[in-house]
Amino acid sequence: MIGSLEYSTLQGLWWLLCSIVGALFLCLNFVQGGQSLLWTVPRTAEEKSLFVNSLGLKWELTFTTLVTFGGALFAAFPLFYATSFGGAYWMWILILFTFILQAVSYEFRNKPRNLLGGRTYELFMLINGTLGVLLIGTVVGTFFTGSEFTLDQYNVVAWVSPLRGIEAVFEPFNLGLGLFMVFHARTLGAMYLLNNLDPGSQGDLADRLRRATGINFIVSLPFLMYVLVRLLLMKGHEVRAEGAIVLAPHKYLDNLLAHPVLPVMLAAGLALVAWGVGKSARSASLRGIWFGGFGTFLIGLTLLLLPAYHNTAFYPSRTDPASGLTIFNASSSRFTLTVMTYVALFIPLILAYIAYVWRAMAGKRVGVDDVRNEEAY
Amino acid sequence: MIENLDPTMVDWARAQFALTAMYHWIFVPLTLGLTWFIAYCHTISYRTGNEEWKRLTRFWMRLFAVNFAVGVATGIILEFEFGTNWSNYSWMVGDIFGAPLAIEGLFAFFLESTFFAVMFFGWDRVSRRFHLVSTWMVALGSNLSAVWILVANAWMQHPAGQEFNPDTARFEMNSFRDIVFSPVAVAKFTHTASSSMVLSAFFVISVSSWYLLKGRHRTMARRSIVLASVFCLLSSLFVIFTGDQSAYAVAQKQPMKLAACEGLLRGQTGADLIAIGVVKDDHDIRDDKQVTRLNIGIPELLSYLANRNFKSFVPGVRDMVYGNPEQNLLGAKQKMVKGRTALAALAAYRSDRQAGDEAGAAAARDTLRANQDYIGYGYLEKPEDAVPPIALSFYSFHFMVILGTLFPVVSVLFLLVAWRNTFEKHRGLLRVGTILLIPGMIAHWLGWIVAEVGRQPWAIQDLLPVNVAATRLSSGSVRATFFLFLFLFTVLLIAEVGIMLKQISIGPEEG
Known part of the structure; x- marks a missing residue:
């Protein structure tokens, strides 16, 4: 059955699959958010350790989701991989740099003779949790605002700006999205910690986490509003007949209206996040993260689907619109997408064991006894 | 045709990839092998309920985790460097090369990362049985990861299961099975996985020998050495067998590499x-x-x-450079002519298609088809460019083989001494044991130098030279990131070694 799917269907399907992985990553950004809270919410060394050990149960999952997102894009849309990574060189190097710092920080922070001292590894976590998220948000922003590059007839990328990708930070929409993601990740982080830490472990820590949930959510709102308004009003790169790409007014609004499921997902996502924040910040409930997390997944999925479907260039070029990437000109061959779709049949199994393990490990909340044993982060 | 890029930039890009790979390969082989060792110890602990085996398992797990972190950190760079530094490569072969990387993420990384948390923190969170299963899942996930990344690497050495598409001007997959089960891929995985087990066994022997010399944790150290020696003997014998298989695959698919070695x-x-x-x-x-x-x-x-x-x-x-008519061998000189014909035909095909000249395009496509197996040679400037660095390939190969031949001997010695329990009389052997990790690591690095330097100038054997595969970047940018990574990796390595030594000095928790 998969073998008989149309090429364009496979291309659409693979953008959907990549978007799902990307949206999961955004949802799992609660790890990054929690890392940045490490510097504001905990008051004692033991509270810090509680944070790190709770987030430490999940950091690898977030990291793996990012790597898989990259791998899936490489396999399904290699021209995007080549153009964006090769072109926006410094942007990606900086992002990677923040993730290298993260990868060692959990394991090294609490170990004796760790060369740099525990506080340096906490600083690494902060860098990953703020700068890393900000830059990823900025890159997602370029799916809408575009980048300055051209492709020659052999698809070799020439990047115009000498800043090689960093220039994206100076575009207000990209920066707005990045800042929203930073504060939203902090909101999610606070909700996750509220849920995962043993409530009886530390005095008023839960109250401080509830306060952090509310404050970070409120701070994120102006950025969210700005991004949403701009999204509805901005021009987008539309693919016309014969593959010509032109700038079209309120393109993303058109895309939303053309696929009613997208505004429904966006509205549901926003409502769920607001509900989750309300539960965490204003009630005794510990389950806000489940609403916030699922809501974030829906918002992320909408954001990633919006610039790709309905004849839109998902990686537009501001220098030469014809060089813009669409899911049709950037994808792998039909054969490869077919093979990969067979592989993707295993995704439910993978999700199932992740959910099973998550549930098994959540049976016992992280408490002071966990941070005092010798394996503790 | 795609122009050749600034050679200085290409050299820096190669240096950066080599740097990342060398650092990555300090940690990964230990992860690959140690994880089986830990799974085995955990199984004994589970079956016997013996506290000593549990202590032993937890101790090696702790060292494993420190090592694992830096492997993960350097691994992400390798994956993304294909895009940042080798973007032409990513586009031209991404259709084929991307698939194993994505599958690695889906099948291996999730398995590894999901169960790693259970293995490490699950002692009192999940059932004993599920905890044991998790340890085995980490072992499986780590080694599945190696399978897919080595399938990808093997494809670069022997590009099976693909064809060139002139419409997209890239290589596209036409047989997934040929890629996964290529003889080079099978030989590469078995050789790498078994040699990783040898290295891990050396690591265990090194640490345990130090304990025995110091008179500490004797029971745990003895048990570890016995187990590691058996692992080492079996896997080092298998390494010799798989090494022979690898050499045969190289001779058949990359004869220039063998001649250089x-x-x-x-x-x-x-x-x-x-x-x-x-x-x-x-x-x-x-x-x-x-x-x-x-x-x-x-x-x-x-x-x-x-x-x-x-x-x-x-x-x-x-x-292979100048040809040998007696043996019916084409030289690089003749292949360059064919390669240039293929590149010219590709350009003609694309311009004819654009001009609507279908007959001209069909003729150009036929010419391209007849010469496309040599398309990479069209980018070489002179036939001698097809030769990899001989001295580096030769010495790397020979030192690797010499070391690999000595390893079973060492493991037999340790096994004999462990069997007779005469460590006190053989302190010299224990002293050798403490530094065994170093020759083991050197042998691994040499193996990768043989594999990667030995296939120069190719990113994809015969099809894509490195100077076309790179990204169009300034050499200054790549040089800057090279030093950035050099600094960062060195700091992390020093930190890791410091932590590891301290953990070893602390030893397992007292029962």
Whole structure:
């Protein structure tokens, strides 16, 4: 059955699959958010350790989701991989740099003779949790605002700006999205910690986490509003007949209206996040993260689907619109997408064991006894 | 055609990839092998309920986790460097190369990362049985990861299961099975996985020998050495077998690499395998003189290694550069003509298609099809460019083989002493044991130098040279990131070694 799917269907399907992985990553950004809270919410060394050990149960999952997102894009849309990574060189190097710092920080922070001292590894976590998220948000922003590059007839990328990708930070929409993601990740982080830490472990820590949930959510709102308004009003790169790409007014609004499921997902996502924040910040409930997390997944999925479907260039070029990437000109061959779709049949199994393990490990909340044993982060 | 890029930038990009790979490969082989060792110990602990085995398992797990973190950190760079530094490569072969990387993420990384948390923190969170299963899942996930990344690497050495598409001007997959089960992929995985087990066994022996010398944690150290010696003996014997398989695959698919590794300038029938030799400083393949001197050879063994026939012909470097009509061998010189014809036909095909000249496009496509197997040679400037660095390939290969041959001997010695429990009488052997990790690591690095330097100038064997595969970047940018990573990786390595030594010095928790 998969073998008989149309090429364009496979291309659409693979953008959907990549978007799902990307949206999961955004949802799992609660790890990054929690890392940045490490510097504001905990008051004692033991509270810090509680944070790190709770987030430490999940950091690898977030990291793996990012790597898989990259791998899936490489396999399904290699021209995007080549153009964006090769072109926006410094942007990606900086992002990677923040993730290298993260990868060692959990394991090294609490170990004796760790060369740099525990506080340096906490600083690494902060860098990953703020700068890393900000830059990823900025890159997602370029799916809408575009980048300055051209492709020659052999698809070799020439990047115009000498800043090689960093220039994206100076575009207000990209920066707005990045800042929203930073504060939203902090909101999610606070909700996750509220849920995962043993409530009886530390005095008023839960109250401080509830306060952090509310404050970070409120701070994120102006950025969210700005991004949403701009999204509805901005021009987008539309693919016309014969593959010509032109700038079209309120393109993303058109895309939303053309696929009613997208505004429904966006509205549901926003409502769920607001509900989750309300539960965490204003009630005794510990389950806000489940609403916030699922809501974030829906918002992320909408954001990633919006610039790709309905004849839109998902990686537009501001220098030469014809060089813009669409899911049709950037994808792998039909054969490869077919093979990969067979592989993707295993995704439910993978999700199932992740959910099973998550549930098994959540049976016992992280408490002071966990941070005092010798394996503790 | 795609232009050749700034050679200085390409060299920095290669240096950066080599740097990342070398650092990555300090940690990964330990992860690959140690995880089986830990799973085995955990199983004994589960079955017997013995506290000593549990302590032993937890101790090695702790060292495993420290090592694992830096492996993860350097691994993400490798994946993304294909995009940042080798973007032409990513586009031209992403259709094929991306698939194993994505599958690695889906099947291996999730398995590894999901169960790692259970393995490490699950002692009192999940059932004993589920905890044990998690440890085995981590072992499986780590090694599945190696399977897919080595499938990808093997494809670069032997690009099976693909065809060139002139419409997209890239290579596209036409057989997933041929890619996964290519003989190079099978040999590469088995050789790498088994040699990783040897290295991990050396790590265990090194740490345990130190404990025995210091008179600490004797029971745990003895048990660990016995187990590690058995692991080491079995896997090092298997390494010799898989090494032979690898060499055979190289001889069949990358004969230039084998000729460089053996310093074989002129092809020979019944060729000797050089056991020991020296590469002349002033060697030049344009001179028809021997590249090596002071050789001690094993008669006709190279012919057997390459073709499973003692009397067979093994081509030398010059045969493959200038051709050998007697053996019906095309040289790089002739292949360059075909490669340039293919590139010109590709350009003609695309311009004819654009102009609507279908007949012209069809003729150009036929010309391209007839010559496309040599398309990469069209980018070479002179035939000698097809030769990898001979001295580096030769020494790396020979030192690797010498070390690999010694490893089973070492493991037998440890096994004998452990069997008789006479460590107190053999403190010299224990002293050797404490530094075993170093030759083991060197052998691994040498193996990768043989694999990667030995296939130069190709990113994809015969199809894509490195100077076309790179990203169009300034050499300053790549140089800057090289030093950035050099600094960061070095700091992390120092930190890791410091932590590891401290953890070893602390030892397992007291029962």
